[in-house]
Amino acid sequence: MESSANEERLHFGNMEYGYFSFLHASFLFFFQLSFFCFFFHLFSIYSCKHYRRRCMIRAPCCNEIYSCRHCHNEATSVMKHFYRHDLVRQDVKHVVCSVCDTEQPVAQVCTNCGVRMGEYFCDICKFFDDDTGKQQFHCDECGICRVGGQENFFHCNKCGSCYSIALRNNHSCVENSMRHHCPICYEYLFDSMKDTAVMKCGHTMHCECYDEMIYREKFCCPICSKSVIDMSREWKRIDEEIEATVMPEDYRYKKVWILCNDCNDTTQVYFHIIGQKCGRCSSYNTRTIAPPVLTQ
Numbered sequence: 001m002e003s004s005a006n007e008e009r010l011h012f013g014n015m016e017y018g019y020f021s022f023l024h025a026s027f028l029f030f031f032q033l034s035f036f037c038f039f040f041h042l043f044s045i046y047s048c049k050h051y052r053r054r055c056m057i058r059a060p061c062c063n064e065i066y067s068c069r070h071c072h073n074e075a076t077s078v079m080k081h082f083y084r085h086d087l088v089r090q091d092v093k094h095v096v097c098s099v100c101d102t103e104q105p106v107a108q109v110c111t112n113c114g115v116r117m118g119e120y121f122c123d124i125c126k127f128f129d130d131d132t133g134k135q136q137f138h139c140d141e142c143g144i145c146r147v148g149g150q151e152n153f154f155h156c157n158k159c160g161s162c163y164s165i166a167l168r169n170n171h172s173c174v175e176n177s178m179r180h181h182c183p184i185c186y187e188y189l190f191d192s193m194k195d196t197a198v199m200k201c202g203h204t205m206h207c208e209c210y211d212e213m214i215y216r217e218k219f220c221c222p223i224c225s226k227s228v229i230d231m232s233r234e235w236k237r238i239d240e241e242i243e244a245t246v247m248p249e250d251y252r253y254k255k256v257w258i259l260c261n262d263c264n265d266t267t268q269v270y271f272h273i274i275g276q277k278c279g280r281c282s283s284y285n286t287r288t289i290a291p292p293v294l295t296q
């Protein structure tokens with residue numbers, strides 16, 4: 001049955017109607033091509049690797065047109081020191097519609113062709129993004145747009161940034177904790193597009209940098225040296241190791257002063273090659289220090 005159907009089709013192609021089928025095929029090809037172009041437009045021209053949107057922005061700083069401020073910052077970062085600068089998003093005054101090429105004051109809808117230049121639009125950040133799945137929202141206190149859904153975040157006034165609601169009343173506040181560079185990769189954290197981890201001490205770094213740090217078996221904050229995870233099992237293991245390792249006679253009764261990175265207390269303890277245990281909180285995250293100068 002099938003083979004006869006195929007034969008028929010071949011046969012049909014050889015008949016005088018073949019001309020039409022050629023037309024038909026070329027029409028299909030054209031249609032597919034324009035269809036492809038349509039998608040090419042949607043996903044390539046109307047977007048950059050950062051955002052999907054239907055406009056470009058005119059940079060207020062250098063008056064050039066870019067797809068987005070990250071594209072601008074990447075382009076200028078390779079320039080000489082003098083030209084290197086970041087675009088201030090709130091200062092953007094004009095956008096260029098990608099559908100009709102009309103330059104115009106910032107707004108969500110193109111005044112010329114009526115297209116929505118971004119499904120999400122923030123009038124303060126002059127920000128457009130079609131991918132509303134990111135659940136963008138503008139935080140007035142932060143002064144910028146964030147992603148992840150407003151209901152999942154609260155703004156901590158002491159830390160000066162939006163944090164996951166899981167951290168509400170459940171973190172150590174560090175003033176302007178996000179207004180610094182990630183201690184691992186040195187990217188500025190406050191408006192980084194990557195997720196941020198808040199450690200027990202309240203200091204912050206990228207989640208991926210944090211994971212990398214733990215993977216490399218570094219368990220203390222690079223900023224304040226406090227332990228970032230519960231170390232009690234590790235301290236117990238060191239207790240046992242010390243018990244099994246007797247120090248030579250000469251060192252057995254030697255005492256040293258230590259500063260505990262975890263509780264900040266200073267205590268005098270017996271020296272041991274494996275580690276010194278804090279006399280107050282039992283942490284081994286300590287360092288030896290010079291004996292305190294006694295004041296009278």
Ligand SMILES: [Zn+2]
Binds near residue numbers: 048049050067069072
């Ligand atoms: Zn971009």
Ligand SMILES: [Zn+2]
Binds near residue numbers: 097099111113
């Ligand atoms: Zn337009």
Ligand SMILES: [Zn+2]
Binds near residue numbers: 127143144
């Ligand atoms: Zn915003």
Ligand SMILES: [Zn+2]
Binds near residue numbers: 143154160161
């Ligand atoms: Zn905020």
Ligand SMILES: [Zn+2]
Binds near residue numbers: 156157158159173174
């Ligand atoms: Zn806080």
Ligand SMILES: [Zn+2]
Binds near residue numbers: 183
């Ligand atoms: Zn980082």
Ligand SMILES: [Zn+2]
Binds near residue numbers: 199203221226
């Ligand atoms: Zn810290």
Ligand SMILES: [Zn+2]
Binds near residue numbers: 262279281
């Ligand atoms: Zn301690």
